[in-house]
Each structure stands twice: as C-alpha cells, then as structure tokens.
Amino acid sequence: MEFLDNNILLLIILLPSVGSLFLLFFKDNDPIYTRNYAMVIAFIGLILGIYLFSVALSDKTLEVFSTSIAWLPSLGINLNLSVSGPTSTLVLLNAVIFFSSVLVSRNLEIRPNHFFFWLMLLVGGVYGVFLSQDLFFFFFFYELAVVPMYLLIAVWGSSSDFVSFIRTKEYGAMKLTLYLVAGSILVWVGILALWVEGAENLGKFTMDMNILINANYDRDFQLIFFPFFMIGFGILAGLWPFHTWSPDGHVAAPTAVSMLHAGVLMKLGAFGILQIGILLLPEGAIYWAPLFMGLGIVNVLYGSVSALAQQDLKYVIGYSSVSHMGYVLLGLAALNPTGFNGAILQMVSHGIMTALFFALVGFIYGQTHTRDIQVLEGLAKRMPLAAGFFTVAGLTSLGLPGLSGFVAELLIFIGLFQSSPLIAILAIIGAAITAIYILRLVSKVFFGPVDVQWENLRDFSKIETLPILILTLCIVVIGLFPWPMMTVINSGIEQFIIRVSGV
Amino acid sequence: MNTESIRLLSPELLIASLAIVVFSIDLFKPSKSSDFLGRLTSLGVFIIMIFSLWLLSGKETEIFEGILAINSYTTFFKILLMAIVIGISLISITYTKSYNINTGEYYAIILLSLVGMMLLVSARELITAYISIELMSFSLYVLVAIAKKDLKSNEAAIKYILLGAFSSGLLLYGLVLIYGISGTTSFSGIETALSSIDSNLRILLALSMIGAGFGFKLAIIPFHMWAPDVYEGAPLPITALIAIGSKIAIFALVLTLFSQTFLPKIELWKPTISIIAAITMVSGNILAIVQSNIKRMLAYSSIGQSGYMLMGIICASSLGSSGLILHMTGYAATSMLVFSSIIIIHNNVLSDQIQDYAGIAKRNPLAAICITASLFSLAGLPFFAGFTTKFYLFAATAKEDMLWLAGIAATASVISLYYYLRVIKEMYVSDPISSTKIYTTKTLSTFVLIMLAATIFIGLYPEPIVDIIDTAVASYIFN
Numbered sequence: 001m002e003f004l005d006n007n008i009l010l011l012i013i014l015l016p017s018v019g020s021l022f023l024l025f026f027k028d029n030d031p032i033y034t035r036n037y038a039m040v041i042a043f044i045g046l047i048l049g050i051y052l053f054s055v056a057l058s059d060k061t062l063e064v065f066s067t068s069i070a071w072l073p074s075l076g077i078n079l080n081l082s083v084s085g086p087t088s089t090l091v092l093l094n095a096v097i098f099f100s101s102v103l104v105s106r107n108l109e110i111r112p113n114h115f116f117f118w119l120m121l122l123v124g125g126v127y128g129v130f131l132s133q134d135l136f137f138f139f140f141f142y143e144l145a146v147v148p149m150y151l152l153i154a155v156w157g158s159s160s161d162f163v164s165f166i167r168t169k170e171y172g173a174m175k176l177t178l179y180l181v182a183g184s185i186l187v188w189v190g191i192l193a194l195w196v197e198g199a200e201n202l203g204k205f206t207m208d209m210n211i212l213i214n215a216n217y218d219r220d221f222q223l224i225f226f227p228f229f230m231i232g233f234g235i236l237a238g239l240w241p242f243h244t245w246s247p248d249g250h251v252a253a254p255t256a257v258s259m260l261h262a263g264v265l266m267k268l269g270a271f272g273i274l275q276i277g278i279l280l281l282p283e284g285a286i287y288w289a290p291l292f293m294g295l296g297i298v299n300v301l302y303g304s305v306s307a308l309a310q311q312d313l314k315y316v317i318g319y320s321s322v323s324h325m326g327y328v329l330l331g332l333a334a335l336n337p338t339g340f341n342g343a344i345l346q347m348v349s350h351g352i353m354t355a356l357f358f359a360l361v362g363f364i365y366g367q368t369h370t371r372d373i374q375v376l377e378g379l380a381k382r383m384p385l386a387a388g389f390f391t392v393a394g395l396t397s398l399g400l401p402g403l404s405g406f407v408a409e410l411l412i413f414i415g416l417f418q419s420s421p422l423i424a425i426l427a428i429i430g431a432a433i434t435a436i437y438i439l440r441l442v443s444k445v446f447f448g449p450v451d452v453q454w455e456n457l458r459d460f461s462k463i464e465t466l467p468i469l470i471l472t473l474c475i476v477v478i479g480l481f482p483w484p485m486m487t488v489i490n491s492g493i494e495q496f497i498i499r500v501s502g503v
Numbered sequence: 504m505n506t507e508s509i510r511l512l513s514p515e516l517l518i519a520s521l522a523i524v525v526f527s528i529d530l531f532k533p534s535k536s537s538d539f540l541g542r543l544t545s546l547g548v549f550i551i552m553i554f555s556l557w558l559l560s561g562k563e564t565e566i567f568e569g570i571l572a573i574n575s576y577t578t579f580f581k582i583l584l585m586a587i588v589i590g591i592s593l594i595s596i597t598y599t600k601s602y603n604i605n606t607g608e609y610y611a612i613i614l615l616s617l618v619g620m621m622l623l624v625s626a627r628e629l630i631t632a633y634i635s636i637e638l639m640s641f642s643l644y645v646l647v648a649i650a651k652k653d654l655k656s657n658e659a660a661i662k663y664i665l666l667g668a669f670s671s672g673l674l675l676y677g678l679v680l681i682y683g684i685s686g687t688t689s690f691s692g693i694e695t696a697l698s699s700i701d702s703n704l705r706i707l708l709a710l711s712m713i714g715a716g717f718g719f720k721l722a723i724i725p726f727h728m729w730a731p732d733v734y735e736g737a738p739l740p741i742t743a744l745i746a747i748g749s750k751i752a753i754f755a756l757v758l759t760l761f762s763q764t765f766l767p768k769i770e771l772w773k774p775t776i777s778i779i780a781a782i783t784m785v786s787g788n789i790l791a792i793v794q795s796n797i798k799r800m801l802a803y804s805s806i807g808q809s810g811y812m813l814m815g816i817i818c819a820s821s822l823g824s825s826g827l828i829l830h831m832t833g834y835a836a837t838s839m840l841v842f843s844s845i846i847i848i849h850n851n852v853l854s855d856q857i858q859d860y861a862g863i864a865k866r867n868p869l870a871a872i873c874i875t876a877s878l879f880s881l882a883g884l885p886f887f888a889g890f891t892t893k894f895y896l897f898a899a900t901a902k903e904d905m906l907w908l909a910g911i912a913a914t915a916s917v918i919s920l921y922y923y924l925r926v927i928k929e930m931y932v933s934d935p936i937s938s939t940k941i942y943t944t945k946t947l948s949t950f951v952l953i954m955l956a957a958t959i960f961i962g963l964y965p966e967p968i969v970d971i972i973d974t975a976v977a978s979y980i981f982n
Contacts, residue, residue, distance in 0.1 A: 024872070028868075071964075071966065072895075072965060072966055072969060073966075074822075074825075074969060074973060075895065075898060111864075121886075139894075140885045141885070143884055143885045143890065144884075144885045144886060147879065147884045147885070147886070150924055150928075151875075151927065151931055154928055154931065154932045155931050155932055170928060170932060173928075174921070174924060174928075177920070177924065178917065178920070178921060181917045181920055182917055185910070185913040185914055185917055188894075188909075189901075189906060189909060189910045189913060192897060192898055192901035192906060192909055193901065193906055195898060195901070196898075196901050196902050196906070199902070
C-alpha cells in the first residue's frame with residue numbers, strides 16, 4: 001500500500017499516456033477490443049481518482065502522495081508531483097469524463113486504435129497538468145494535452161454545413177490548434193521569465209513552484225508577466241476575445257473529444273491562471289484583477305447572447321461553454337476564498353454538465369444526422385430518456401437549485417459581491433439570458449409537435465444510458481450534497497488566499 | 504610531427520582509407536557495387552566510430568603543434584557526425600538504385616566529406632579550418648550533382664558551386680583580414696590579439712566577411728537563397744547530409760570561434776547576430792508556408808532551425824552552448840527520422856510533392872506516424888526531442904537577458920506548426936491517390952524505428968546526453 005501511495009500520482013499519469021502506446025500495435029479494424037482496452041484503462045483511472053478523492057475527504061494528509069524524480073538537475077527541473085484538495089477534485093473530474101467519453105465512443109469507423117491512442121495521450125496530459133508542481137512539466141503536459149487535438153478533430157470530426165454557413169472540420173481543427181499553441185507561447189515566455197528571475201532572486205536554478213513561491217518577484221516584474229499567464233492560459237479557458245476557437249473546435253470535434261475538451265481541457269486554462277498566475281504572481285493578479293473581471297463578464301454576457309443566435313445545436317453548447325467559463329474566470333478574478341471555491345466547483349460542475357450536453361447532442365446527431373435547430377422538433381416523443389437528461393443538463397446550466405450549477409454559481413456571485421457588486425449583478429443577468437436560450441432550445445427541439453421525418457428515431461439502449469447516467473448522477477449528487485466536495489476543495493484554497501492577502 | 508599526433512588522427516585517416524577502399528572496389532569489381540558498398544560504408548564507419556570512442560575518450564590534448572584539438576567536445580561531434588553518416592549510407596541503399604547513381608563514387612565522396620567535417624570540428628587554426636570547410640564543401644558539390652541524368656540535380660549543383668565558391672571567397676577574405684590584424688592564424692593567438700586591439704573598424708569588416716561566409720554555408724537569411732534549390736535538386740540522402748551533417752559540423756566550428764576566439768569583441772557581433780537570428784527564424788518559417796514540395800519546405804524549416812541555433816551562439820555562455828549542442832543532437836535524430844521516412848515514401852511514390860502524401864496513413868502507417876512524430880518534434884511539441892531541446896535552448900537565451908528573442912523563437916515555432924500540420928493533414932485526412940501499399944525494406948524500417956526511439960528518448964530523458972554535453976562544453980570552450 002505504501003508503494004502504491006508513493007507512486008499513485010505517477011501511475012495516474014502514466015497509465016493513459018504510456019498505455020496509449022500499446023494501442024499502436026492493435027489491429028486497425030477491431031473497434032470493440034480497442035474500446036474495451038481503453039475502457040479498462042479509464043476505469044482504473046476512475047478508481048484511482050476516487051481513491052485520491054476519498055483520502056482527501058477523510059482529513060488525512062495528502063502529502064504521502066508527493067513524489068519527486070530528478071530529471072534535468074542542471075536546469076533545476078524535477079518531476080515533482082503532488083495533489084491537493086482542489087486538484088484531487090479535478091483529477092476525479094477528468095477520470096469521470098474520460099470514462100464516460102470512452103463509453104460514448106461506440107461508432108468509430110476509421111482506425112479506432114489511433115483514435116484512442118491520441119485520446120489517451122490527451123488524458124494523460126490533462127492528469128499531468130493537474131498534478132505537476134514543476135513549471136517545466138506543467139508546460140510539458142499542458143502542450144501534450146493540446147497536441148492530439150488536431151488529428152482527433154481533423155480525422156474523426158464532423159463538418160457543419162448550412163448553406164449560408166460552412167465550417168469544415170479541418171478549419172475547426174487548425175483554428176483550435178493554432179490558437180491554443182499561440183497561447184502557449186505566452187505561457188512559455190512567462191515560465192522562462194519566472195525561471196530566470198527566480199534564479200536571480202534565489203541564487204539557484206529551479207522550476208519547482210513550491211520553491212519559486214519564495215522568490216519574491218518584485219512588483220514591476222509581476223505587473224509585466226501576470227498578463228502573459230492571464231492571456232496565455234486564458235485562451236485555453238475561452239477568455240474573450242480569444243474564445244472564437246472554442247465553439248468552432250467543439251462543434252467540429254467528435255463527441256468524446258468535445259466532452260473531454262469542453263469538459264476538462266478548457267479547465268486547464270483556468271487552473272493555470274490560478275496555479276501559476278495567482279500563486280506565483282499575486283501582486284500582478286491584484287493589479288490586473290479589474291481587467292480580468294471585465295473580460296470575464298464580457299465572456300458571460302457575450303457567450304450567452306451568442307448562444308441565443310445559433311442555429312446549430314452544438315454551437316449553442318459551444319457558446320454556452322464560453323459563457324460558463326466566464327463564471328470560472330470571474331470567480332478567480334474575485335480573489336477571495338468564496339470566489340476561488342466557486343470557481344473550482346464551477347469547473348467541476350460545468351465540466352460534467354457540458355460533457356453530458358455533448359454526449360446527448362452526439363447521440364441525437366448520430367441518428368438524425370443534422371444538428372439544425374430549425375429542423376429538429378418534438379424529439380421527446382421518440383426519445384423520452386434523451387429529452388429528460390437534456391432537460392436536467394439544461395436546468396443545471398441555468399442554475400436551478402438542487403443541481404450542481406446552482407451551488408457553484410451562487411458561490412461565485414457571493415464572492416463577486418464581496419469584491420465588485422456591479423459585476424455580480426451583470427453576472428446574474430448572464431444567468432438569466434442562459435435561462436432564455438436553454439429553455440427555448442429544450443422546448444423547440446424536444447417538446448412540441450413531432451415532425452414526420454423523426455418517426456423512426458430510437459431512444460437510448462440500456463448500455464448507452466450508462467455514461468449519461470453517471471454524468472447526471474454526479475450533477476445531482478453535487479447539487480444536493482455539495483459539502484463533501486466543498487470541504488475537499490476548501491482544504492486547498494488557503495495557500496492562494498495567503499498569497500493574495502499577504503501582499 | 505610525432506606518432507602520438509598520427510595515432511590520435513587515426514579516425515580521420517581510417518575514414519579516408521575507407522573511402523579509397525570503396526573507390527577501388529568499385530573500380531575493380533563493379534558488379535559488387537550496388538547494395539554491398541552501402542553496407543560496407545556504414546559497417547566500416549560504425550567500426551571506426553567504436554574505435555574512436557575507445558581511442559579518443561578522455562583525451563584532452565592538441566596535436567600537430569596545436570593545429571588540431573582533441574577533447575571531449577571534438578570527440579562528441581566526431582561521434583555524432585559518424586553516426587549521421589552511418590544513417591545516410593543506410594538510407595541511400597534503395598535510393599541510389601532507383602536513380603542509377605554510381606555507388607562507388609557516391610559512398611566514397613560521402614566519406615571524404617565526413618573527413619572534412621571531422622577535421623573542421625577539431626580545427627584550432629584558420630588555414631586548417633578553411634581547408635576542412637573546402638574539403639567538405641567540394642565533396643558536397645559533387646554529391647549534389649551525382650544524379651547525372653536528373654536536370655534538377657545538375658541545376659542545383661551549379662547553383663551550389665557558384666554560391667559556395669563565392670561564400671568561400673568571402674570567408675577567406677575575412678580570415679585574411681583577421682590574420683592581418685592579429686598576425687597569427689591560431690585561434691588562441693587571435694583571441695589574445697583581439698583583446699588588445701582597439702581599432703574596431705577593421706575587426707568589424709573582418710567579422711562581417713567571416714559572418715557572411717558562414718552565413719552562406721549555414722543558409723542563414725539573407726544568405727539562404729541556394730538552400731531551397733539545392734535541397735530540392737539534390738538526391739534525398741544528400742539533402743539530409745547537407746541539412747544535418749554539414750550544418751552541425753559548421754556550427755561546431757562557429758561555436759568555438761565565437762565563444763572563444765572572437766569573444767573579446769562580443770559587443771561587435773552580438774547585436775547583429777541577434778537580429779539576424781530573429782529574422783532567420785521568423786522568415787524561414789513564414790516562407791516555408793507557401794511551399795508545395797516537401798524538400799523545399801524542409802529547406803525553409805531548416806533555415807528556421809539555423810535561426811534557433813544562432814541563439815546558442817549569441818548566448819556565449821556554457822548554458823547556451825550546451826543548449827545549442829543538445830538542440831543539434833535532437834535536430835540530428837529528428838531530421839534523420841523525417842528524411843528516412845520521406846525516402847520510404849519517395850522510393851514508392853517517386854515524388855516529393857506534398858499533395859502526393861495524401862492518405863499515406865492508409866498506405867504505410869509506420870511512415871505516417873514517423874513523419875508526424877518528426878514534424879511534431881521539429882515544431883517543438885512535447886514527448887519528442889524538439890520540445891526538450893528547444894526549452895533548454897530558449898531557457899539559456901532567456902537567462903542571458905534575451906527573453907524577447909526567446910519569445911520570437913517561440914512564435915516562430917508556432918508558425919512552423921501550421922505548415923507541418925498541413926502535411927499531417929494531407930497524410931491522415933485526405934483520401935489516398937492510390938490504394939497500393941507502400942513497401943519498405945527491413946533496413947529502412949528498422950532504421951526509422953531506431954530514430955523514432957532516439958527522438959522520443961531525447962525528448963523524455965535527456966539527462967545522460969546533457970551530462971555528456973556539459974562535460975564536453977566544460978572541457979573546451981567554457982572552462
């Protein structure tokens with residue numbers, strides 16, 4: 001048990017990333033075998049995630065899990081892994097979404113082994129970002145999570161083709177990749193700056209965040225370099241005005257990739273701002289918080305208004321992600337404990353909710369072969385289960401009490417009120433707009449008269465319900481019993497508060 | 504002259520004798536030539552490589568009264584260059600057959616260029632350095648033209664010779680001026696002389712001549728014009744030799760010159776080279792976007808890589824030099840991977856147009872994966888060598904207060920990702936032109952897998968190599 005505890009974090013990362021390599025030797029045309037393999041990997045990850053979370057819940061110290069492996073001492077790079085309350089929650093989120101996205105990927109026609117290869121590489125990267133305490137490896141895994149996206153979307157994705165509006169999958173894939181990699185230039189430069197300045201202040205090379213905390217970056221340095229992280233990571237978090245890759249990319253991506261991408265990958269951006277930007281450069285964070293908050297509120301409002309105007313079902317969800325990520329950014333920008341708690345809970349809540357949305361849209365698209373809202377009508381008759389789950393996801397999205405979105409958004413609003421009441425009021429208006437587009441969507445697509453062409457649709461089979469059910473359960477459980485997750489998240493928030501208030 | 508000097512020069516002498524052996528076999532037993540000579544060359548160089556490892560490891564000395572240096576820096580580069588030539592001869596075997604290249608001359612001249620490169624790395628004196636450069640360059644001129652019936656190859660060779668001769672002239676003129684200023688041709692003598700001379704104008708003139716001369720050889724913008732044509736026209740393995748071998752050898756010399764001999768006048772060359780580096784990496788990568796031929800695309804990408812490598816020169820620190828050498832090592836593995844995979848495809852498709860790569864993933868998954876991996880590595884994405892080596896090099900640059908340059912370099916990497924992704928898209932997304940499988944020889948596919956493993960190894964666990972490089976740098980240029 002002790003051996004497992006010492007290496008569990010490494011195991012969590014290596015399982016999907018190294019496990020993926022074996023897939024290259026699988027046959028091209030054996031989707032079931034390949035998928036089962038991926039499912040086993042995902043399931044072990046899920047168990048490990050639950051184990052981490054339960055340890056975090058049981059008040060035991062999480063330090064037993066920390067590992068450090070010397071990697072390139074001449075630059076001060078070590079593979080330092082450790083887990084805290086918030087990261088254990090995010091690891092669990094990634095595990096849940098990975099598992100359900102594998103369950104959803106049932107109809108892969110082209111080279112399923114390559115699909116799962118890239119998908120698992122991506123998931124390994126995401127785990128790595130959450131667990132790394134070393135700037136180099138943080139960046140390493142961050143990029144690793146971005147690399148596979150191009151092929152996943154360009155090969156296995158789908159194009160949007162309305163007569164007036166055509167977006168090919170190649171376009172979406174290229175746009176997404178270039179935006180994200182452009183963002184990582186800023187992150188890269190910022191990390192190098194932290195490293196150089198840290199080496200000057202500390203007298204030795206180190207990439208270890210826990211040591212760099214004590215590097216006493218001076219105020220000017222912090223003011224210059226915080227925006228590098230805010231915008232660089234912000235691009236991945238869908239920060240306005242750099243969000244346009246996100247709807248295009250999500251729409252073009254295959255279902256499992258949309259789920260993972262909107263569900264966890266965008267969270268990496270917000271997590272990066274918290275973990276590197278706010279933790280290492282607190283003065284910069286305080287200085288730039290008003291701008292950050294301003295952009296966040298534009299995210300919320302612009303995202304939800306754009307969602308109102310969309311014709312493609314997936315674009316609605318894509319823009320709603322932009323809007324919901326705005327809440328996460330607002331929670332971070334509030335720079336107080338309630339805001340941080342709310343932001344992380346919103347990451348979890350939105351991650352699960354949006355994965356559920358994409359899974360359902362993928363299921364509907366798989367049968368109707370269209371996502372045009374004008375055409376889809378009264379699907380609830382034929383797909384009562386799908387309609388029910390979609391409604392639950394929709395209600396979470398607009399923040400109905402009893403579901404996870406409510407708790408998260410409430411915390412964010414309270415946190416915002418403490419620092420800027422005006423912004424808080426605008427954010428609440430954003431939630432109201434969300435209600436409009438979600439309810440309109442649900443009533444148009446699912447309820448109302450049935451169109452003849454949808455007579456032959458079928459609902460979920462039992463096995464197809466499983467991933468949907470897992471995600472829905474998570475939403476409801478977090479909504480009704482938020483305290484376990486709140487305690488776990490709250491246990492790791494303190495370090496950020498000390499940094500921000502210690503200035 | 505003493506026996507010890509000759510003993511320590513024996514790797515070069517053996518390679519030269521191997522060249523003569525290859526010539527003679529071709530002369531007296533022409534029937535044996537095609538596959539046999541390629542295997543003989545690679546095996547011979549391999550044995551010499553092992554021998555030199557044994558002979559040279561741990562030696563720190565200067566031979567022939569200080570004309571050549573023997574130390575772990577030069578040994579590292581010699582081994583690396585020999586390894587590259589082994590690879591080049593292995594991937595040539597099928598290729599030379601399809602172009603009816605006379606293999607006797609082909610392999611022998613490759614070996615002669617290797618001798619040039621190896622001498623170049625250990626030169627401690629201007630005339631030796633110049634002669635080594637010429638030995639290497641002349642061999643390359645012939646090799647570019649060696650596909651006799653191919654018009655493009657001939658055209659490329661003429662262009663290469665003319666511009667090469669011109670650049671050698673510039674270089675020689677610069678070296679003469681340096682001699683005129685310092686009164687000596689030895690590197691250490693010049694270093695002492697430069698630090699005591701105040702008249703910067705003459706030195707500036709000499710340095711610009713030398714810089715331009717090396718700029719031509721390394722295809723640094725604005726001296727890059729020959730590169731795309733030569734890369735396109737030359738037989739593929741020779742393109743690889745120019746892009747990898749000659750570039751690494753010249754950089755090894757440039758690094759010794761600029762971080763030792765010309766170091767006293769760093770304020771004269773540092774700003775100019777910084778700007779040239781920035782221009783080279785950005786425009787090299789931008790020009791690559793519009794190319795439709797993969798060899799031309801790789802030519803511009805390799806121009807961009809020269810820009811990154813210049814950063815290692817500008818740093819003039821031990822960290823920067825280690826970064827440069829590490830980056831070159833990773834670049835060697837990655838480029839060998841990309842060129843050998845392209846040869847696999849070329850042997851079947853007989854075309855280098857990017858559009859002919861459509862659907863390669865279906866016709867030969869191994870080649871597609873390898874090209875993808877190598878392009879990702881060149882673009883600096885993690886898991887592969889490029890990420891780690893670039894991170895090291897850029898970090899060293901940032902350390903010398905040139906974060907702006909590191910930022911430009913990172914931007915250039917993203918530009919490069921755009922055109923690499925287009926190739927990858929062609930291979931994976933587009934429909935194949937024909938459904939016939941692409942066959943490979945066992946030698947080629949084994950070689951490709953070894954290079955893939957090397958690329959991933961450097962990317963994931965660079966520490967052993969970094970250790971060797973650190974010792975090498977400490978033993979020679981920054982001690």
